[in-house]
Amino acid sequence: MSTTYLLRGVAPLGGDRTDVRVEDGVVAALGADASSDGATVVDGDGLVLLPGLVDLHTHLREPGREDAETVASGTRAAAAGGFTAVHAMANTSPTQDTAGVVEQVWRLGRDAGWADVRPVGAVTVGLAGERLAELQAMARSAAAVRVFSDDGKCVHDPVLMRRALEYVKAFDGVIAQHAQEPRLTDGAQMHEGVVSAELGLTGWPAVAEEAIIARDVLLAEHVGSRLHVCHLSTAGSVEIVRWAKGRGIAVTAEVTPHHLFLTDERVRGYDPRYKVNPPLRTAEDVEAVRAGLEDGTIDVVATDHAPHTREDKDCEWAAAAFGMTGLETALSVVQATMVDAGRLTWADVARVLSSTPAAIGRVAGQGRPIAVGEPANLTLVDPAARRTVVPAQQATASVNSPFAGTELPGAVVATFLRGRATVLDGVLVDPAQVRA
Numbered sequence: 001m002s003t004t005y006l007l008r009g010v011a012p013l014g015g016d017r018t019d020v021r022v023e024d025g026v027v028a029a030l031g032a033d034a035s036s037d038g039a040t041v042v043d044g045d046g047l048v049l050l051p052g053l054v055d056l057h058t059h060l061r062e063p064g065r066e067d068a069e070t071v072a073s074g075t076r077a078a079a080a081g082g083f084t085a086v087h088a089m090a091n092t093s094p095t096q097d098t099a100g101v102v103e104q105v106w107r108l109g110r111d112a113g114w115a116d117v118r119p120v121g122a123v124t125v126g127l128a129g130e131r132l133a134e135l136q137a138m139a140r141s142a143a144a145v146r147v148f149s150d151d152g153k154c155v156h157d158p159v160l161m162r163r164a165l166e167y168v169k170a171f172d173g174v175i176a177q178h179a180q181e182p183r184l185t186d187g188a189q190m191h192e193g194v195v196s197a198e199l200g201l202t203g204w205p206a207v208a209e210e211a212i213i214a215r216d217v218l219l220a221e222h223v224g225s226r227l228h229v230c231h232l233s234t235a236g237s238v239e240i241v242r243w244a245k246g247r248g249i250a251v252t253a254e255v256t257p258h259h260l261f262l263t264d265e266r267v268r269g270y271d272p273r274y275k276v277n278p279p280l281r282t283a284e285d286v287e288a289v290r291a292g293l294e295d296g297t298i299d300v301v302a303t304d305h306a307p308h309t310r311e312d313k314d315c316e317w318a319a320a321a322f323g324m325t326g327l328e329t330a331l332s333v334v335q336a337t338m339v340d341a342g343r344l345t346w347a348d349v350a351r352v353l354s355s356t357p358a359a360i361g362r363v364a365g366q367g368r369p370i371a372v373g374e375p376a377n378l379t380l381v382d383p384a385a386r387r388t389v390v391p392a393q394q395a396t397a398s399v400n401s402p403f404a405g406t407e408l409p410g411a412v413v414a415t416f417l418r419g420r421a422t423v424l425d426g427v428l429v430d431p432a433q434v435r436a
C-alpha cells in the first residue's frame with residue numbers, strides 16, 4: 001500500500017493556500033475535503049505546488065557513456081530538480097535510432113522509478129544525416145516515441161528534413177531540430193562577436209542558427225507538420241519564431257536555463273564549463289530570449305542537461321566537450337531570471353516547465369492541472385530558500401555545472417511521481433526502498 005500525504009497549506013501555482021490530499025497515486029481531495037486521516041502531513045507553509053516538471057531535452061548518456069551519466073543517475077537528478085518526466089535525447093551509443101534501443105532506454109527508466117523516461121528517436125540512422133531512421137517502428141514500440149531529433153547534429157539536408165516532417169505526421173510526431181548550419185560553424189568554439197574576436201577563437205555566428213530555423217519553419221508550413229526548435233539562443237531566432245507563429249505555422253521553441261542567465265563574457269576565463277552548443281550569446285540575446293519567454297514566443301524551458309566526464313571537460317578550451325548539466329538548477333534559474341524579475345508567474349512556470357512540454361511530447365498523465373482525480377505528479381517548491389550550487393553534492397554523475405559556486409533562489413522540497421515521493425523534505429527517496 002502506498003503512503004497517503006496531506007500537503008497542508010500549500011499554494012497551487014502560487015495562488016491561494018489550500019490543503020491537498022495525495023492518495024493511491026492521484027490528487028484525492030482539495031481544500032476542506034482534504035482530511036489528514038491516515039496521512040503523512042507535509043507542512044506547506046510558504047511553499048508553491050506545481051505540476052511535476054517535464055523536460056523536453058535531457059541527455060541521459062545510456063547506452064554508451066555510463067561514465068558520464070546513466071538512466072538511473074540522470075533520472076535521480078531529474079527528481080531532485082522537481083522533474084517527473086524527461087525526454088532522453090537520441091545521441092547515445094548505439095544511437096536511439098531503432099525500436100530496440102528506445103525500448104531499452106524506456107525500460108531502464110521504468111525500472112529505475114525516479115521519473116517517466118520518454119526516449120527521443122533519432123531522425124536519421126546514426127545521426128549521420130543520410131537516411132531516415134525507422135521512425136514508425138519507434139513510434140509504435142513500447143516507448144511510444146513522439147519526439148524525433150538528431151540533437152547534437154542538425155538535419156541540414158532540406159530534402160531529408162522535408163521527408164522527416166512529412167513522415168511523422170502519420171503518428172502525430174514532431175521533429176525537434178538542433179538548428180545549426182554545419183558549414184557556417186566549422187571549427188567554431190564560441191559565439192562569433194566582440195569577445196571571440198578579442199580571444200582569437202573561431203566564432204559561431206547567430207546566422208548559422210537563424211538560417212536553419214527560417215528554412216525549417218517554411219518547410220513545416222509547406223508540409224503542414226509540427227516543428228520544434230531546440231535550445232534557441234539568439235535575438236534573431238526569437239524574431240523568426242515570432243513571425244512564424246504570427247503566420248499560423250505549427251512551430252514551438254525552447255530556451256535553456258543557461259541561455260536565460262549567462263553571456264559569452266564568461267568565456268574570457270577559458271573555463272570549459274562555459275563551453276556549450278549553441279554557445280552562450282550576448283547580453284542583447286539574453287534579453288531577447290527572456291522577452292520571448294515572457295510573451296509566449298518561446299513555449300518551453302528545456303534543460304539540455306548534458307553531463308560530461310572530467311576527462312572530457314577538464315582540459316584546454318579547444319579540446320573540451322560541449323555541454324553543461326542542468327536538471328538540478330533549472331527551476332532555480334527560471335525563478336532567478338523570470339519569476340523574481342516579475343516577468344513570469346508561477347502559473348506561467350507550470351506552463352513552460354510542465355504542461356506545454358508534456359503537450360509537445362504527447363506525454364500522457366503529465367503536466368496536468370492540480371485537480372481531484374488527476375495523477376499526483378507534483379513538485380513542491382520553497383521560493384524563499386537560497387542555496388549555493390555544489391556539483392559534487394548533486395545527484396547527476398557529472399560535475400560540469402556552469403552554476404557551481406553561484407547562489408540561486410528556490411529549492412525543491414518534494415517531488416511526487418504518481419503519488420509516490422521521489423523527494424521528501426528536500427531528500428531523495430530511493431524507489432527501491434519504497435518497493436521493498
Ligand SMILES: NC(=O)N[C@@H](CC(=O)O)C(=O)O
Nearest residue numbers: 059151152276277306322323
Ligand atoms: N548541448 C551541448 O553542448 N551538447 C549536447 C548536444 C546538444 O544539445 O547539441 C551533448 O550531447 O553533449
Ligand SMILES: [Zn+2]
Nearest residue numbers: 151152178230
Ligand atoms: Zn543540441
Ligand SMILES: [Zn+2]
Nearest residue numbers: 089151152304
Ligand atoms: Zn542537447
